[in-house]
Amino acid sequence: xxxxxxxxxxxxxxxxxxxxxxxxxxxxxxxxxxxxxxxxxxxxxxxxxxxxxxxxxxxxxxxxxxxxxxxxxxxxxxxxxxxxxxxxxxxxxxxxxxxxxxxxxxxxxxxxxxxxxxxxxxxxxxxxxxxxxxxxxxxxxxxxxxxxxxxxxxxxxxxxxxxxxxxxxxxxxxxxxxxxxxxxxxxxxxxxxxxxxxxxxxxxxxxxxxxxxxxxxxxxxxxxxxxxxxxxxxxxxxxxxxxxxxxxxxxxxxxxxxxxxxxxxxxxxxxxxxxxxxxxxxxxxxxxxxxxxxxxxxxxxxxxxxxxxxxxxxxxxxxxxxxxxxxxxxxxxxxxxxxxxxxxxxxxxxxxxxxxxxxxxxxxxxxxxxxxxxxxxxxxxxxxxxxxxxxxxxxxxxxxxxxxxxxxxxxxxxxxxxxxxxxxxxxxxxxxxxxxxxxxxxxxxxxxxxxxxxxxxxxxxxxxxxx
Amino acid sequence: xxxxxxxxxxxxxxxxxxxxxxxxxxxxxxxxxxxxxxxxxxxxxxxxxxxxxxxxxxxxxxxxxxxxxxxxxxxxxxxxxxxxxxxxxxxxxxxxxxxxxxxxxxxxxxxxxxxxxxxxxxxxxxxxxxxxxxxxxxxxxxxxxxxxxxxxxxxxxxxxxxxxxxxxxxxxxxxxxxxxxxxxxxxxxxxxxxxxxxxxxxxxxxxxxxxxxxxxxxxxxxxxxxxxxxxxxxxxxxxxxxxxxxxxxxxxxxxxxxxxxxxxxxxxxxxxxxxxxxxxxxxxxxxxxxxxxxxxxxxxxxxx
Numbered sequence: 001x002x003x004x005x006x007x008x009x010x011x012x013x014x015x016x017x018x019x020x021x022x023x024x025x026x027x028x029x030x031x032x033x034x035x036x037x038x039x040x041x042x043x044x045x046x047x048x049x050x051x052x053x054x055x056x057x058x059x060x061x062x063x064x065x066x067x068x069x070x071x072x073x074x075x076x077x078x079x080x081x082x083x084x085x086x087x088x089x090x091x092x093x094x095x096x097x098x099x100x101x102x103x104x105x106x107x108x109x110x111x112x113x114x115x116x117x118x119x120x121x122x123x124x125x126x127x128x129x130x131x132x133x134x135x136x137x138x139x140x141x142x143x144x145x146x147x148x149x150x151x152x153x154x155x156x157x158x159x160x161x162x163x164x165x166x167x168x169x170x171x172x173x174x175x176x177x178x179x180x181x182x183x184x185x186x187x188x189x190x191x192x193x194x195x196x197x198x199x200x201x202x203x204x205x206x207x208x209x210x211x212x213x214x215x216x217x218x219x220x221x222x223x224x225x226x227x228x229x230x231x232x233x234x235x236x237x238x239x240x241x242x243x244x245x246x247x248x249x250x251x252x253x254x255x256x257x258x259x260x261x262x263x264x265x266x267x268x269x270x271x272x273x274x275x276x277x278x279x280x281x282x283x284x285x286x287x288x289x290x291x292x293x294x295x296x297x298x299x300x301x302x303x304x305x306x307x308x309x310x311x312x313x314x315x316x317x318x319x320x321x322x323x324x325x326x327x328x329x330x331x332x333x334x335x336x337x338x339x340x341x342x343x344x345x346x347x348x349x350x351x352x353x354x355x356x357x358x359x360x361x362x363x364x365x366x367x368x369x370x371x372x373x374x375x376x377x378x379x380x381x382x383x384x385x386x387x388x389x390x391x392x393x394x395x396x397x398x399x400x401x402x403x404x405x406x407x408x409x410x411x412x413x414x415x416x417x418x419x420x421x422x423x424x425x426x427x428x429x430x431x432x433x434x435x436x437x438x439x440x441x442x443x444x445x446x447x448x449x450x451x452x453x454x455x456x457x458x459x460x461x462x463x464x465x466x467x
Numbered sequence: 468x469x470x471x472x473x474x475x476x477x478x479x480x481x482x483x484x485x486x487x488x489x490x491x492x493x494x495x496x497x498x499x500x501x502x503x504x505x506x507x508x509x510x511x512x513x514x515x516x517x518x519x520x521x522x523x524x525x526x527x528x529x530x531x532x533x534x535x536x537x538x539x540x541x542x543x544x545x546x547x548x549x550x551x552x553x554x555x556x557x558x559x560x561x562x563x564x565x566x567x568x569x570x571x572x573x574x575x576x577x578x579x580x581x582x583x584x585x586x587x588x589x590x591x592x593x594x595x596x597x598x599x600x601x602x603x604x605x606x607x608x609x610x611x612x613x614x615x616x617x618x619x620x621x622x623x624x625x626x627x628x629x630x631x632x633x634x635x636x637x638x639x640x641x642x643x644x645x646x647x648x649x650x651x652x653x654x655x656x657x658x659x660x661x662x663x664x665x666x667x668x669x670x671x672x673x674x675x676x677x678x679x680x681x682x683x684x685x686x687x688x689x690x691x692x693x694x695x696x697x698x699x700x701x702x703x704x705x706x707x708x709x710x711x712x713x714x715x716x717x718x719x720x721x722x723x724x725x726x727x728x729x730x731x732x733x734x735x736x737x738x739x740x741x742x743x744x745x746x747x748x749x750x751x752x753x754x755x756x757x758x759x760x761x762x763x764x765x766x767x768x769x770x771x
Contacts, residue, residue: 151560171560173560173565173568174565174568175563175565176563176564176565176566177563178538178562178563178564179563180560180561180563226563227563228534228535228538228561228562228563230538230539231535232492232515232535232536232538232539233535234535235531235532235534235535236535268531269531270530270531270532270535271531271532271535272530272532275519278530278531278532279531280530280531324528324530328519328521328522329518329519329521329522330521330522330523330526330719331526331527331528332523332525332526333721381693382693427692428592428596428691428692429553429596430592463556464529464552464553464554464555464556464557465528465529465553465557466529466557466561467528467529467530467531
C-alpha cells in the first residue's frame, strides 16, 4: 500500500518535475514508461494471483458447503439414530412388550382327560391339549427397568378365558458384588427345565419327571437371593429361595399361614471347554409344606374307595446338567444341546387308607424318583431334530402306625416311561413349527401314541433367553 | 541379609499383586473392541473378549462363562445398536455386577459415539432382522475406530484415574499411527474406487462406503435370512444390467452361496476377516485393515 503511494507519488513527481528539463526528457520518459510498465506488470501478476486465490477460496467454500450439508444430514440421522432428539411423547418410557402365540393339533388314541401317571401323586398334570386343533396359551411378557435400583418383569398366560400370572417379579440391579435379589412371583431356580417358559421348550411337552414332581413350572411367591462367586474362569452360583409355593404340592393346596411354606437351595457350576463346548451342572434341594387336609389320592385308589393324605412335607432334591456344542462356538449353522435331569421326591403325611372299609390311619412316606435325557441337534440354520427319553421309579412307601402291614399299600409294579422324537423348523428366531411323536407308556395298561403339531410365534420385543 | 531378602520378596509380592489387583478388567463383546482396549489400555488392562471373529454376535447365548467374566468386569465394551441384544442383557442382568449396568461408566456402547449408516425409515420384522438404530458393524470405518478410541480413553481415565497420563499418551500414539495408517490405506486402496461388489450380510458396509465401492446386492434376500435359490437367481439376472466385479463375504460365513454365485456369473469370490482374528494376518486393528485391503486389491487385479 505504502509502496503504491510512493510509486504513485514518484510517478506524479516524475510527471510534474521534469516539465522544464527537456535534455534528459526522452531517457527519463523511457525510464518512466519502463517503470509504468513494471508497475503494470507487477499489478497484473498480483491481480492474477489474487484472482486465482479467490477462485480457490470459492471452490473450497463450495466444498465446505457440501460437506457441511452432508455433515448436517449425517448429524441428523445420527441424532435420530442415537435418540438424541427429545422424545415426542410420554410413551417413550413404555416397557418392552412381547406376545407369544401358540397352538397346534393333537392326535391320540387316548382321551387326554382320562390320562394319568400311574402311581404318582401331586401336581402330576400331563398338560395334554384336547384332541384336534387347539389354541395353546398366549403369553404376554412385559419388562422394564423400574428405576436406578430395580428391574421388573411379568408374564401372563391367557388360555380359554383364564389369565394366569406365571411370573411377576422385580429384581435388584444395583447391589453389586455378585448379589441379586428377586421378589414377587417367579419360577424357582431349581433344576434346568423348571425355569423355562413353555414357549422355550425343546419339545411340545415337558419331561415326565418334571410333570410328575413339579408341574410345568414350579413357582414361588416369595424371595430369591443368589450370589455369583468372583471366579472369572468358572461360573459358580449359589441361590436360596423362600416363600409360598404356587399351587403346590397339590393344585388346591391351601397355604394361608404365617411364615415360609417352601424353601429351596441350589448351586450351579459352569464354564467353557475350549471354544466349542459349554456346560452347566446344578444341584438343588427343596422342601414344601403340604397344608391340604384330606387330599384325595387317586393314585392309591385301587379299590375305588378314596384315600386321603393330610399335612406333611414334600421334600425334593435333584441334579441337572446341560451341555452345548457348536463348531468354533458359532451356533448359526449347526449345534447340539444335551440336557439330563434326575430328581428324587419324598412325600409324607398322615394317610387314611380306606381300601378294605376299615380306615387305617398312620404316617406315610412315598419315596420316588425319575430322570430324563434329551438331545437336540440343529443340522441346518432352520432345522433341528430332537430325541428324549424319560422314566419314573415308583420307589417305596414307608408306613407307620395303623398302616403298618396294610395289605395292598405298595407301589405299583410298573415303570412309567416315555419316548419323544421331534423335528422343528424355525425360519427366524421369532417363529417355530414343530412336529413331535410321543410313545407314552406312563399309565399302566396302555400305550398312548401321541402326535403333536405346534406353532410358536413371537411378536414385539424378543428378550434374551438364558443358557 | 535375611531381613533384606524377605523385604525384597515382600515388596516384589506386593508389587506383583498390586499390579494384578489394579488391572482394569475389560470385557469386550467383540474382538475389535478387545484389540482397541489393548491399544489404549496396554499393561493397565486385562482384556477378555467374549466372542471370536468366527462367531456371529447375533447368535451368541448368555452362557455361564460369559456371566462369570462379566461378574468381575470393570468396563464392558460392545458395539451396541442391538447387535448383542440376544445375550448381553442377560449376561449383565445375571452377573450381579452393578458397575456394568447400561448407563454406568462401566458400560460403553460404541455405536453411541459413531454416526450410524443405514438407519431404517420403516421398522418391521417382515423386512428381516433389521437393527432399529442403524447398521451396527461399525468396526470397518476408520473414523469410527478413532471416535470409539477417544471415548474408551475417557472411560478408562474415569475408572482408573491413576492411569490417566498413561492412557492419554497411548491414545495420542494410537491416534497418530491410526491417522497415518488411514491416509496410507486410502492411497493404497485408490484402485478399488468404483468397483461394484456383492456382499453376504451387511457386515462390511462401512468398509465399502469408506473405500468408495458401491454395493449392488447381497446374498441374503433380507438381513438375517439365509440365501435362497430364488434370490441367488435374481442376483444372476441382475448381473446383466448392474454387474458386480467381486463377491465379498467374511470368514465367519458359510461360503457355499458365494461360491455358487461366483461360478454362475464368473466373478471372483473372496473372504475378508469379519473382525480381528478372522484371518491369520488380522492380528490387531492395523493388520485387520491391512489384510482386508490387501485381499481386495489382490482380487481386483486381472485374473492371471
